[in-house]
Amino acid sequence: MSPLGVQLYIQDRHVVMDNGILQVTLSNPGGIVTGIRYSAIDNLLEVLNDETNRGYWDLVWSVPGSAGIFDVIKGTNFRVIVENEEQVEISFTRMWDPSLEGKLVPLNIDKRFIMLRGSSGFYSYAIYEHLKEWPAFTLAETRIAFKLRKDKFHYMAMADNRQRFMPLPDDRLPGRGQPLAYPEAVLLVNPVEPEFKGEVDDKYQYSCDNKDNRVHGWVCLEPPVGFWQITPSDEFRTGGPVKQNLTSHVGPTTLAMFHSAHYAGEPLVPKFGPDEPWKKVFGPVFIYVNSVFGDGDPFWLWEDAKEQMTIEVQSWPYSFPASEDFPSSDQRGNVSGRLLVQDGYISDDYILASCAYVGLAPPGDVGSWQRECKDYQFWTQADLGGYFCINDIRPGDYNLYAWVPGFIGDYKLDAVITITPAGCDVFVGDLLYEPPRDGPTLWEIGIPDRSAAEFYSPDPNPTYVNKLFIGHPDRFRQYGLWERYAELYPDGDLVYTIGVSDYTKDWFFAQVTRKKDNNTYQGTTWQIKFTLDTVDQIGTYKLRVAIASATLSELQVRVNDPKANPPHFTSGLIGRDNTIARHGIHGLYWLYSVNVLGNLLVEGENTIFLTQPRSTSPFQGILYDYIRLEGPPSPNSNSSKKLA
Missing domain, CATH: 2.60.40.10 (Immunoglobulins)
Structure with missing residues (x-):
C-alpha cells in the first residue's frame, strides 16, 4: 500500500503538514514549529514550553559597536509555495523596512518548510537578504533549535563514541546545579537522578567539526522513538571543514547550526556595510524521526539515523526546494x-x-x-x-x-x-x-595537523568529571583541565628536552596561565632545550611555530636569554577562540616563522623560551599544533624544482 499523500491544513493560528507518517504543526504566520506528532507521542516537542520556545529559527545580531541581540525569527506573512500529494512547501516571511531600524535585523527572511510523501521527517531552509542602502549590521549566529520533551528524551547521540544518558535540564537549576567558572558549565550537586551527582554538564563538550557534524539527536525509550537533525552539506556553513559548532545538549535540545563565532571569536562575525547587498540560503536540513516496533533495540535508532544521513548526503543537492535561490544539480559545477x-x-x-x-x-x-x-x-x-x-x-x-x-x-x-x-x-x-621550508629539520615537536590532540591532556580533577570522556580518545573534553597545569608544575614551568622528552607525555596540551594563591594569574614561560654539535654563526635558522588556537594571548620567543628585551619575536595580542574553556583542542590556525640568527646559538646546549605573558583570566593561552627548528638552507636543496 503506497504512503498517503501530503496534506496541508490551514487554520487561523496554525498550519499543519501531514503525510500519514508524522504531523508537523507551525504557528501562523510566525512559522514556529509548535508540535510534531509521531508514533504514539502526541508531541515530541516540550509541551511545558511556550509555543514560541519549541522549534524555531533564531539569530544574534547587532548594530556595529553595540551588544548582540537575540531574536527568535517570527514570520509576519504565510504563503503556500507548493501543495500537492507529493510535496508541500510553505513559506513564512518577515520583511524589513526603515521603520524597523534598530528594532529588527535589517534582513528580509524567508523561512521554508517542506514535507514529502513517504518521508519520515521534514526539511527546513531559509533565505536571508540584505539590500543595498540598508543599515550596517553584524550577524554573530543563526541556527534552528528544537526543544524536546524532557519526560521522553533522555539518551543523546552525536557520534558512535559520544552518546549517553543525559542529565535533566532541572539538574542545572539553582539547588541542583552549581555554576562553574565558565558560564555554560554546571556541576551537578543534587540531580534528580543520583547517578549524575558530581558530574559536569557543559554543552561545549559535545561540539563537533563541521566535516563530522552530519547527524545528531535524541532517543526516547518508551515508546522507542528517535529525533535526529541531519545536515547533508556544509556549503552554507562558515569557517571551513574544521570549524566547530554545537550539536545536541541537555534540554533536551537539538541544534542545526548554520553560522557561529564559536572557537573563532570576532574574526568569524560577518560585518555588513550599509551599501553591501547580500543573499544567502541556509539549508535545507532534514529533521528525521524514526521508531522501533515490537521488541526491537531502541539503540538501533542511531544506526538507522546514520543510514538516513547517508541517503540525504547522496541526495544533495536536493531536487525539490522550490526557491530559485537554491540551484539544482544541473545548475552547479564540479x-x-x-x-x-x-x-x-x-x-x-x-x-x-x-x-x-x-x-x-x-x-x-x-x-x-x-x-x-x-x-x-x-x-x-x-x-x-x-x-x-x-x-x-x-x-x-x-x-x-x-x-x-x-x-x-x-x-x-x-x-x-x-x-x-x-x-x-x-x-x-x-x-x-610548497610548504614553508628554508632548511633541514633539526628537531620538531608534535604533528602538523592543526590540532593539539597529540599532546598531553591530563586526567580531570575528580570533582569535575564527565563520565563519557573517561578513557575516551577525546579526553581533552573534560572540564577544568587548565587548572591541572599548576598542579602538575607547582615549582616551575614546563621544560622540554629534545631527544629525551616525549610530546605525548611531557608537552601539556595548552600553555595556560598559572593560578596564584590570591586568585590572580600569571603568565608562563616554557623552555625547549636542545643540543647543537655545530653552529653556523653567520647563517639564519628558522623556528616554525604553528598554533592550533589562541585566546587573548601573546607568543614571545627568546633564544638563550630569558630576559631579552624586547624579545627576539612577539606575535602581539592574538586570538579570541575560547577553545581552552570550551574543550575544543583547536580553533583558528596561526603560523609564525621566526628568524633565529646563528650568533644567538651556541655549540652544545641551547634553550628557546616561549612566553605567554597575558594573564587576566584562567582561559587565556595558546594551543600549539607543531614546532620545528630548521637549520640554514642547504646549498644543494632542490627547492626550485617545478612541475612540467
Whole structure:
C-alpha cells in the first residue's frame, strides 16, 4: 500500500503538514514549529514550553559597536509555495523596512518548510537578504533549535563514541546545579537522578567539526522513538571543514547550526556595510524521526539515523526546494585535479598530498577560508594519491584552497575559478604545494595537523568529571583541565628536552596561565632545550611555530636569554577562540616563522623560551599544533624544482 499523500491544513493560528507518517504543526504566520506528532507521542516537542520556545529559527545580531541581540525569527506573512500529494512547501516571511531600524535585523527572511510523501521527517531552509542602502549590521549566529520533551528524551547521540544518558535540564537549576567558572558549565550537586551527582554538564563538550557534524539527536525509550537533525552539506556553513559548532545538549535540545563565532571569536562575525547587498540560503536540513516496533533495540535508532544521513548526503543537492535561490544539480559545477607536495628536504620526488583538505571559497588571501563567514564554501578530502573532486558547486567566483595533514601552512591557487549557472566541469590538473621550508629539520615537536590532540591532556580533577570522556580518545573534553597545569608544575614551568622528552607525555596540551594563591594569574614561560654539535654563526635558522588556537594571548620567543628585551619575536595580542574553556583542542590556525640568527646559538646546549605573558583570566593561552627548528638552507636543496 503506497504512503498517503501530503496534506496541508490551514487554520487561523496554525498550519499543519501531514503525510500519514508524522504531523508537523507551525504557528501562523510566525512559522514556529509548535508540535510534531509521531508514533504514539502526541508531541515530541516540550509541551511545558511556550509555543514560541519549541522549534524555531533564531539569530544574534547587532548594530556595529553595540551588544548582540537575540531574536527568535517570527514570520509576519504565510504563503503556500507548493501543495500537492507529493510535496508541500510553505513559506513564512518577515520583511524589513526603515521603520524597523534598530528594532529588527535589517534582513528580509524567508523561512521554508517542506514535507514529502513517504518521508519520515521534514526539511527546513531559509533565505536571508540584505539590500543595498540598508543599515550596517553584524550577524554573530543563526541556527534552528528544537526543544524536546524532557519526560521522553533522555539518551543523546552525536557520534558512535559520544552518546549517553543525559542529565535533566532541572539538574542545572539553582539547588541542583552549581555554576562553574565558565558560564555554560554546571556541576551537578543534587540531580534528580543520583547517578549524575558530581558530574559536569557543559554543552561545549559535545561540539563537533563541521566535516563530522552530519547527524545528531535524541532517543526516547518508551515508546522507542528517535529525533535526529541531519545536515547533508556544509556549503552554507562558515569557517571551513574544521570549524566547530554545537550539536545536541541537555534540554533536551537539538541544534542545526548554520553560522557561529564559536572557537573563532570576532574574526568569524560577518560585518555588513550599509551599501553591501547580500543573499544567502541556509539549508535545507532534514529533521528525521524514526521508531522501533515490537521488541526491537531502541539503540538501533542511531544506526538507522546514520543510514538516513547517508541517503540525504547522496541526495544533495536536493531536487525539490522550490526557491530559485537554491540551484539544482544541473545548475552547479564540479572541480577536480590532483595536489602534490614538494619539500626537497624530505624527498627528491613530489609527495602525494594524501588526505589533503581541498576546497573552494570566495577569493581571498592564502588561508582566508578559515575566517570567511559570508558566502558559500565547498570542501572535499583528497584520496591517498592526492586526487580530489569537489562536486555540486554553486555558480560564482572562487579560489581553490588546501591544507595537507603532515605539512605546515596553506595552499592557494592564484587563478580565479568561475562556476557558471549552466553547470561546468573544471579540471585544474596537477597542483603543487610548497610548504614553508628554508632548511633541514633539526628537531620538531608534535604533528602538523592543526590540532593539539597529540599532546598531553591530563586526567580531570575528580570533582569535575564527565563520565563519557573517561578513557575516551577525546579526553581533552573534560572540564577544568587548565587548572591541572599548576598542579602538575607547582615549582616551575614546563621544560622540554629534545631527544629525551616525549610530546605525548611531557608537552601539556595548552600553555595556560598559572593560578596564584590570591586568585590572580600569571603568565608562563616554557623552555625547549636542545643540543647543537655545530653552529653556523653567520647563517639564519628558522623556528616554525604553528598554533592550533589562541585566546587573548601573546607568543614571545627568546633564544638563550630569558630576559631579552624586547624579545627576539612577539606575535602581539592574538586570538579570541575560547577553545581552552570550551574543550575544543583547536580553533583558528596561526603560523609564525621566526628568524633565529646563528650568533644567538651556541655549540652544545641551547634553550628557546616561549612566553605567554597575558594573564587576566584562567582561559587565556595558546594551543600549539607543531614546532620545528630548521637549520640554514642547504646549498644543494632542490627547492626550485617545478612541475612540467
